Each structure stands twice: as C-alpha cells, then as structure tokens.
Amino acid sequence: MIEQKTLPGVTSRQQKMTELLGRLATKEGAHYSTVLEGVKFMRASTNFPRVPVLYDPSIVIVGQGRKRGYLGGQVFHYDPHNYLVLTVPMPFECETEAGEDGPMLAFSVRIDIGVLNELVMNMDPRALPRPADAILGIYATPMNEALTDAAIRLLQCIDTPGEARVMGPAIMREITYRVLCGQNGGALRELLAHNGKVGPIQRAIERMQAEYASAIDIQTLADDVGISASAFHHNFKALTATSPLQYLKTIRLHKAKMLMVYEGLTAGAAAERVGYESASQFSREFKRFFGESPVQEAARTRALLGVEESAIRA
Numbered sequence: 001m002i003e004q005k006t007l008p009g010v011t012s013r014q015q016k017m018t019e020l021l022g023r024l025a026t027k028e029g030a031h032y033s034t035v036l037e038g039v040k041f042m043r044a045s046t047n048f049p050r051v052p053v054l055y056d057p058s059i060v061i062v063g064q065g066r067k068r069g070y071l072g073g074q075v076f077h078y079d080p081h082n083y084l085v086l087t088v089p090m091p092f093e094c095e096t097e098a099g100e101d102g103p104m105l106a107f108s109v110r111i112d113i114g115v116l117n118e119l120v121m122n123m124d125p126r127a128l129p130r131p132a133d134a135i136l137g138i139y140a141t142p143m144n145e146a147l148t149d150a151a152i153r154l155l156q157c158i159d160t161p162g163e164a165r166v167m168g169p170a171i172m173r174e175i176t177y178r179v180l181c182g183q184n185g186g187a188l189r190e191l192l193a194h195n196g197k198v199g200p201i202q203r204a205i206e207r208m209q210a211e212y213a214s215a216i217d218i219q220t221l222a223d224d225v226g227i228s229a230s231a232f233h234h235n236f237k238a239l240t241a242t243s244p245l246q247y248l249k250t251i252r253l254h255k256a257k258m259l260m261v262y263e264g265l266t267a268g269a270a271a272e273r274v275g276y277e278s279a280s281q282f283s284r285e286f287k288r289f290f291g292e293s294p295v296q297e298a299a300r301t302r303a304l305l306g307v308e309e310s311a312i313r314a
Helices: 012-024 113-122 145-158 161-180 186-190 198-210 218-225 229-240 244-263 267-273 279-290 294-305
Strands: 029-032 039-044 048-055 058-064 066-071 074-078 082-086 090-097 104-110 138-142
Touching (some): 012 058, 012 104, 012 145, 029 294, 048 244, 048 279, 058 066, 058 161, 074 082, 074 138, 090 244, 104 145, 104 161, 113 161, 218 229, 218 244, 229 244, 244 267, 244 279
Antiparallel strands (some): 039 104, 048 090, 058 082, 058 104, 066 074, 066 090, 082 138
16 A cells, blocks of 8 residues: 655645635535535534534545534544545434634545446555445545645635646546545445445435335345345444434435525425325424424525525425
8 A cells, every 4th residue: 555644734835725715615514526526615614513424435534623523433533634534325313513723624525336346456556545344435535645635626726727637537436546545445446346345235225315215124125135035134223323214314414404495495395205105204203303493494504505595485
C-alpha cells in the first residue's frame, strides 16, 4: 500500500481549500455543483444540533468547521484533519459546528462503482488494500497531503467552469484512488466483492433504494442476493447498524420529507407516495424519527436549504 504523510495540523494547503470553498459553497445547506456532476457543496453559518440525515455513497472533505456523525454507538469526526467515507446510502445522525473564523465549509465526491472497479483492475495487486475486517459502511480517516492536493485541484477547476468539464472527472477519479490507497481503503475494495459480505447487501440496498415505495419482502431480498435470511439480517446490520426493515422505513421517511420540501406535497400525499397506507402511522413515525411533525420539519428544512415555499399540493 502507498504510504502517505498525514498532515500534522492546518496547513497552507488547507487554507487554500477553505478559500476556494468560500467562493464555491455560497448557499446554506447542501447543493450540487452546477458544472461538475457528482460534486456537492456544504455550508453552515451556524451550529446545527444532532439531526437525522441521509448521505449517498461519497467521500466528504471539510475545509473549515467540523461535523460529527453518529451511528450504531460510534462517533465519526470529519473536519480539516479527517475525511468521511460512506460506502452505501447511509442514514445516520449528524451534528455540525461552524468554524471559529467563519462557516462550516465542505464538499463531497460521489463514489462511482464503475470508476472504483476500473481503478482496482488496473492497480498492482500488491498495492491493493486488504479487505476490511469490519464492514460498517461509514468511516473517518486522517487527511494526507496527496488527497488534500487533489481536493484543491478539483476545487480550482470547478472555479473555472471551462476546465471543470475537461479536467474534473479525472481529478474525481484521482480522489477515489487516493481514498482507495488510504488506511481504510479496504472498505471501498469490499464494495466490489460480490461474493463477500458487502456485495450482496449492496445489491439489496440498491433495490430498496429503487423500490422503496413498494411492498418489499425481506426474505425475497435475501433469496435474490443468494444468502440465507439469517446471514442477510446479520450482514445488513453489520454494514448499516440497523435492521433491513428499519432501514427501509428510514429511507421512506427521508424521501417523504424531501417530497414535502421540494414538491410541496402535504404529509398525507407524501406518505402515500412513499408506500404508507396509513397517514396517521406515517405522522407518528415521522415525529418519532425527526423529532418534529411533518409540517414543522418540512418548514425547518426549507428554511435551512433556502427553498422557497411552493403552493402545497395534495
């Protein structure tokens, strides 16, 4: 495995990253780059308490401020010294702190399985990271100079839109490579092991993500990916720190929330859209999960993301 020097503290490189993010991450909340698909910017000018979130498979790099993720009794710190990786769509709880000198500024790069597979196929087998012993689909790892340099070059090319379309995909590929070579890169390699513990669960999660509004039978999912129901439950919880049924419920609640925020649906209409038969059950589970009623949480999220309130649709 490639040895990379860990940064001892905030450096001029990180200061440069913060300057670039300050120009690019101008909106509160999270929003995708308009010039480079798969890159998302994050900005928070104030502290935000621990709330449920849902991240896509991605690499999250923080320039200023800090975030903490909570899952399965573990805490994951990602800040200017540590990046976060999520190998599957991951519901967890997140707390955000603005920086001492300004807002929390960060960006994420989506993990592309095709790119990851190409990298592994072209790497010297002796340089490949060992498969991960633990398979939890989230981890934090110390930043290093090579990854920081690649992050800066990506932000610089996004800052020049003409360059982003030409150079951006190659630098995103390099960032994935740097993470693959890192001390926890074995977790990314596990994504490609279709006959291991992660591959079957990843395929089941992909189906759950696509068919969340349908009646999904867990036994059928286990049969489809070729493992026993007991192994499916065990490996699913090891990867996501939750049961398959709870994961599906969480996905439905997050999807319903976004329908209310961005499409102006009522709670009842959103509940039906994501597969709930009972609006009252949806409201109870929503409040238990988010800590607010559907109407209150949708309004809070719209304010956080700067989304104008559209006409509410039934």
